[in-house]
Amino acid sequence: MTTLRSHPVACALFAVIALGLLFGPLALNRYGLYILSLWAVTTIAAIGLNLTLGYAGQVSLAQGAFVGIGAYTTAIMTTQGWPILAALAVAVVLCFAIGWLLGYPALRVQHHYLAFVTLAFSTLAFLVFRNEEWLTKGIYGIIGIPRPVVFGFPTTRPLPFYYLCLGSLTLVSLATWWLVRSPWGRAFVALRENPIRALSLGVDTRRYTLMAFAIGSALGGVSGVLYAPLVEFVDPTPFALTHSLNLLMMVIVGGAGFFFGPFLGAIIAVLLPEWLRFAQGYYLIVYALFVMGLLVWSPTGLLGIADRWMAERRTRAASAARAAAAPTLEKEGV
Amino acid sequence: MVNFINLVVAGLATGAVYALIAIGFTLLWQTSQTINFAQGEFAMLPAFLMLAAASLGLPLWLAVLAGVAMSALVLGAAFKFVLVDPMLKHGVLPLAIATMALSIFMKETVKEVYSAEAQSFPSLLPDGNVAILGAPVSLQSVGVFVTSIVAVAALQLFIARTRTGRQMQATAQNPTVARILGIPVERMILLTFVINAVLVALASALISPIYLAKFSSGETLGLAAFIAAIVGGFNQIRGAIAGGMVLGIVDNLSAAYISTQYRGAVPLFLLIAVILFRPQGLFGRAEERTV
Numbered sequence: 001m002t003t004l005r006s007h008p009v010a011c012a013l014f015a016v017i018a019l020g021l022l023f024g025p026l027a028l029n030r031y032g033l034y035i036l037s038l039w040a041v042t043t044i045a046a047i048g049l050n051l052t053l054g055y056a057g058q059v060s061l062a063q064g065a066f067v068g069i070g071a072y073t074t075a076i077m078t079t080q081g082w083p084i085l086a087a088l089a090v091a092v093v094l095c096f097a098i099g100w101l102l103g104y105p106a107l108r109v110q111h112h113y114l115a116f117v118t119l120a121f122s123t124l125a126f127l128v129f130r131n132e133e134w135l136t137k138g139i140y141g142i143i144g145i146p147r148p149v150v151f152g153f154p155t156t157r158p159l160p161f162y163y164l165c166l167g168s169l170t171l172v173s174l175a176t177w178w179l180v181r182s183p184w185g186r187a188f189v190a191l192r193e194n195p196i197r198a199l200s201l202g203v204d205t206r207r208y209t210l211m212a213f214a215i216g217s218a219l220g221g222v223s224g225v226l227y228a229p230l231v232e233f234v235d236p237t238p239f240a241l242t243h244s245l246n247l248l249m250m251v252i253v254g255g256a257g258f259f260f261g262p263f264l265g266a267i268i269a270v271l272l273p274e275w276l277r278f279a280q281g282y283y284l285i286v287y288a289l290f291v292m293g294l295l296v297w298s299p300t301g302l303l304g305i306a307d308r309w310m311a312e313r314r315t316r317a318a319s320a321a322r323a324a325a326a327p328t329l330e331k332e333g334v
Numbered sequence: 335m336v337n338f339i340n341l342v343v344a345g346l347a348t349g350a351v352y353a354l355i356a357i358g359f360t361l362l363w364q365t366s367q368t369i370n371f372a373q374g375e376f377a378m379l380p381a382f383l384m385l386a387a388a389s390l391g392l393p394l395w396l397a398v399l400a401g402v403a404m405s406a407l408v409l410g411a412a413f414k415f416v417l418v419d420p421m422l423k424h425g426v427l428p429l430a431i432a433t434m435a436l437s438i439f440m441k442e443t444v445k446e447v448y449s450a451e452a453q454s455f456p457s458l459l460p461d462g463n464v465a466i467l468g469a470p471v472s473l474q475s476v477g478v479f480v481t482s483i484v485a486v487a488a489l490q491l492f493i494a495r496t497r498t499g500r501q502m503q504a505t506a507q508n509p510t511v512a513r514i515l516g517i518p519v520e521r522m523i524l525l526t527f528v529i530n531a532v533l534v535a536l537a538s539a540l541i542s543p544i545y546l547a548k549f550s551s552g553e554t555l556g557l558a559a560f561i562a563a564i565v566g567g568f569n570q571i572r573g574a575i576a577g578g579m580v581l582g583i584v585d586n587l588s589a590a591y592i593s594t595q596y597r598g599a600v601p602l603f604l605l606i607a608v609i610l611f612r613p614q615g616l617f618g619r620a621e622e623r624t625v
Contacts, residue, residue, distance in 0.1 A: 124599055287438070
């Protein structure tokens with residue numbers, strides 16, 4: 001992000017947040033660590049969706065289902081004694097392949113068909129999680145999912161597991177950072193901004209859109225792989241359509257198409273319920289009102305506000321500089 | 335056979351209600367590119383407005399009318415002016431997301447105000463059975479079906495035969511040209527929103543006696559209407575009607591003959607099949623790509 005490099009304030013802010021995420025948790029209790037780990041896991045899914053939505057401009061209503069597929073893959077495989085890395089590989093390949101298969105027919109027709117197909121898929125996946133008891137244990141769920149051992153360190157306790165989540169988030173962020181800066185990422189943006197122009201410039205729009213959607217879905221799977229050992233229990237409820245809609249709102253609220261949008265959106269979606277605990281049942285009402293108000297005010301989300309504010313400041317600074325330069329020019333002219 | 339006839343009639347009744355909801359959905363899309371993810375909740379709320387009016391001591395028919403009027407005001411006019419108008423210029427997506435937030439808001443508010451319990455809803459239609467082809471069929475189902483069909487026919491007549499209706503059509507087809515021809519485009523769009531609100535209020539009054547009024551009932555209704563609209567053809571009223579009927583019957587028959595567990599899955603396969611083989615819907619026209 002150019003704004004990051006050129007702004008010392010943003011740089012300092014970034015460093016403070018990074019240090020806070022590294023050392024702050026040392027002072028947190030078990031529950032605080034759980035919430036923070038949940039934030040990291042949710043952010044990974046939101047980053048994936050941001051790739052689909054913010055960079056390739058396609059609406060996916062199935063990210064929650066992909067998280068579910070990742071979580072169930074891990075739950076089933078690790079309770080059978082497989083290592084989590086094997087589960088990760090299977091989940092990523094599975095989500096990528098399903099994403100590809102779903103996107104292929106949907107992207108044949110333009111407009112909002114990917115949204116429709118993913119909506120159907122999301123509901124179907126939920127039915128499978130609930131009804132296929134031989135595989136998923138149905139509504140009773142799978143219990144006793146072990147937490148993995150990483151490089152010889154067991155992550156059974158909350159703090160090491162938090163660091164595992166944070167480490168995974170960092171890896172995913174770096175990979176995405178590289179991806180959106182690669183020629184691929186530029187193609188993604190090109191086809192979001194103007195698909196017909198991209199097509200006429202020789203970008204195979206359909207393949208790139210499919211790719212963005214499949215990679216985004218695979219990241220949903222990665223999030224699920226961490227979710228299962230975090231909660232140590234997997235049942236169908238968290239992967240219903242509601243979760244997909246929530247992830248979508250997170251990305252939009254944070255700012256779709258901004259790299260740090262999903263981080264911010266996930267903070268609000270995961271932490272806001274904790275802050276609004278005093279409001280009890282009303283917190284969803286407050287959250288929904290907040291989202292509507294925000295979108296009416298700034299359809300590009302929270303980072304959109306920041307972006308607009310910085311752009312305004314820069315123009316004001318530039319015109320101030322011009323105004324200061326004008327008298328001298330006039331004098332020279334005379 | 336008796337069972338089959340019963341299932342088909344019940345399917346036609348729920349299908350007709352799905353069609354009412356789906357028509358409003360396609361109308362909003364046509365005139366103002368609004369994908370209303372809260373459409374299911376729109377069909378949930380009026381029942382509660384009617385219950386509230388009835389609890390003030392109004393007779394049932396008056397309570398229903400009051401509910402329809404309130405729905406036209408809140409779900410029609412207020413929805414358009416408060417949420418849709420400021421967001422429309424920013425494109426389809428932020429508005430679609432805002433309607434998702436609206437659906438959460440409506441659901442949770444009803445849950446907090448009215449409790450999470452399902453409320454029984456009195457029926458305007460007579461009870462009892464009537465014999466069709468030798469099978470005793472619930473009069474309620476027949477009544478729901480007939481009422482919906484009359485409402486849809488009235489809407490079709492209004493759109494095709496009156497001046498205002500034709501102005502609405504023109505607005506949906508090409509707002510720019512419509513404006514040049516002196517059609518009050520803004521008023522026509524407002525009218526669409528009000529019609530949508532009346533249709534969902536009617537659907538709500540018809541379906542709630544059968545499935546009870548519950549804060550979460552919008553989820554199923556919304557999904558069904560959504561699928562009906564796509565299966566029938568997103569840009570056609572008759573498509574939405576056919577889609578609703580097909581969905582109602584398929585839904586009921588698959589629950590009885592295929593699997594109750596996967597009852598919800600059959601319409602989804604139907605949806606995917608339609609998208610694969612006939613993306614413009616069974617009765618829709620293919621939309622041209624706009625640059």
